[in-house]
Amino acid sequence: MNIKPRRFPAQPGRLSLALVCSAMAPFTLAQEAETQPMVILVKGKPSPLENAEQLPPSVVDQLRAATSDTASLLRDIPGVSLNAAGxxxxxxxxxxxxxxxxxxxxxxxxxxxxxxxxxxxPLSYVDPSNIGQIKVFAGITPVSVGGDSIGGTIVAEKSEPEFAPAGESALNKGEIGAFYRSNNNAVGGNLNATHATEELSIHYSGSWSKADNYTAGDDFKTTYDSGRPGHTLPLDEVGSSAYKTQNHTLNLAFKAGDDLFETQLSYQNMPEQLYPNQRMDLLDNEQRLINLAWTRQTDWGHLETRLYHETVDHFMDFGADKRYWYAMDSMVMGDAINGYPCTVEGDYDPTCAAGMPMYSESENTGLSLKADIVLNPEQILRVGTELQRYRLDDYWTASGGGMGPDTFLNINSGQRDRAALFTEVETEHNRRWTTLLGVRYERVHMDADEVHGYNDTKLNQGPEAAAFNAQDRDQSDDNLDLTALARYRHDDTLDIELGLARKVRSPNLYERYTWSSWAMAATMNNFVGDGNGYVGDIDLKPETAYTASVTFDWHDTDRSRTFRATPFYTYVDDYIDAIALSSWTDDQFNVLQYANQDARLYGIDLSMHLPLVNNAWGVWGLDSVINYTKGENRKTGDELYNIMPLNGRFTLTQQKAGWDNSVEWVVVGAKDDTSDVRNEISTGGYSLLNLRASHSWQAVRLDFGIENLFDRGYALPTGGSYIGQGKTMSMNATPWGIAVPGMGRSAYVGVNLRF
Structure with missing residues (x-):
């Protein structure tokens, strides 16, 4: 590999079963409701069994002033929770x-x-202002929309290209917007502009945002120290939570009869995104992307061909809230000498390390061909093939002192290639029964070149690298997915959906090819935010999940009232969990290794929409979502990591004369069931109140609100361990047992102008 280092600028109560009962109380069997099924539009025939929850555009419009995190738009989707990160x-x-x-x-x-x-x-490359639609397939995923996964599929799409109406010479339109959020002084803006004729559409979308560290609702820690002389953080400030990012996308579309040709050029420049639950910070991320698509609508159905190529240059080091200078003693991290930078009697200490630069570079190329074929008015056949070629180099250049003289090769010329074929058939047998049956085959091939550490004579880097290099790193998996869905329409007020699926996921490159158990190196390989270090295993087997679920949809005949309940059960063979190495200790951070074990997950998702009253004050309604999931390791009896406890969202809505307002109550139970091997932190239950309001005029939309109205202090149940400040390169120099807190009270305002 050709190494090319680059320079960069440097508590409260528990959620009880009463909440479930209160959500169900307004319903009788005769009037209980369902969510209107989502459909794929195929020329001549809709698809009633897509089995997805779609985020309404009105929700996207209202939340984009409150968040710059596209994944957080999914907070109201049944079954979805968020693992906090940047x-x-x-x-x-x-x-x-x-x-x-x-x-x-x-x-x-x-x-x-x-x-x-x-x-x-993936969702970090899309700004909320540029979302056209988001759909979530939970658990039972049709083979046509997802492979190499076991939990479900999320489909995010930008807006469809627009063309001038027939007879008009051109369409010119656009939108400009801005927002401000008080807690972390977040500011940002977005611009969308379209010029189109009847055949050609040119669309640009751009966004920019930045934020300081946010503050919690209380003093959640006991130290002010950042590890940098003269720099301290208040006890309620969440260190390493600031960010800066910008995204640009240019879409060109050409329409010729039934054919549509699209070219998308995207660029992201993220100069900073700091992480409160990781030992490193993102200090530069550049994505360049081209996405080409050709779609054709025909009398027999729909054809889509897509080719894309993405490159990512990613750089990490210590941000402003984490110690940068370390004295080195046989590669063991010690205290900085006499301040900043490391000095001995006024002279620079050559044994001092200046940060820890880490580089990741990748190329991702994909090709897909899909066809939806209308066999007859009652049956659709979907067939397709997908190819993906992924290349990754992950390397850490020496930063001085005892770290060197070589570059640490974490993953050297990693390869992960996928080839897939799928077919599924959807059949409307009669007025009551509709089924979908699908099969998908994938071959996943992975490989990596030989590695070495900074110095093969220190801290077992040489022997571990030699052992890794001696192994057969060429791995291939043959994976088979099967999906069966059926919908039974009992009557005009009750639908029942049943689903069975076998889904398979191969390990990623970091799970298979990270090789060093040296604590400092291992802790830099961690994508779950628990503060531990992780070592890969070349011989990992793919995860195979068997899922069963049933959905009961009750509704009024006009679907004004809806209630939906989905119990589910998933058993995973060869679930990739973690096992302890010999030096494991309770109540501290440890080095763990990925290992295949068996697991099961089960629970229930509930959702409801209930109109309340239509009076002089407007149209009132109540929406609610309640989720419960339990996860267990069947080999060890341990709990699975980062399982969200019982939680609910209850939203009172009001609409009148251009106003769209809501009061949201968020209730989360205590997290007592934690992963022992990861020393996962328990968290208390909490409840929050959020206020949102918006008003739309002909060309202007105004959004404002307050999140966490009463400034409650609480810990995020799936936020991981707080290691956002101090001496994070040393495994246990940062205190164990502090969970990343949620954000305190924050007022926000956003405005969008259409022209």
């Missing part, structure tokens, strides 16, 4: 399965996090 990069979790266990498609592309801490997940 300010714009939280990881969605579906029924306890997150990150690479989900298939996240952005504009038809399968994007991959290029970072040993997964700081650049």
């Amino acid at each position: 300010g714009v990069s939280s990881l969605p979790s579906i029924r306890g399965l997150a990150d690479d266990r989900l298939r996240i498609k952005v504009d038809g592309m399968d994007l991959i996090a290029t970072c040993p801490n997964h700081m650049n997940p």
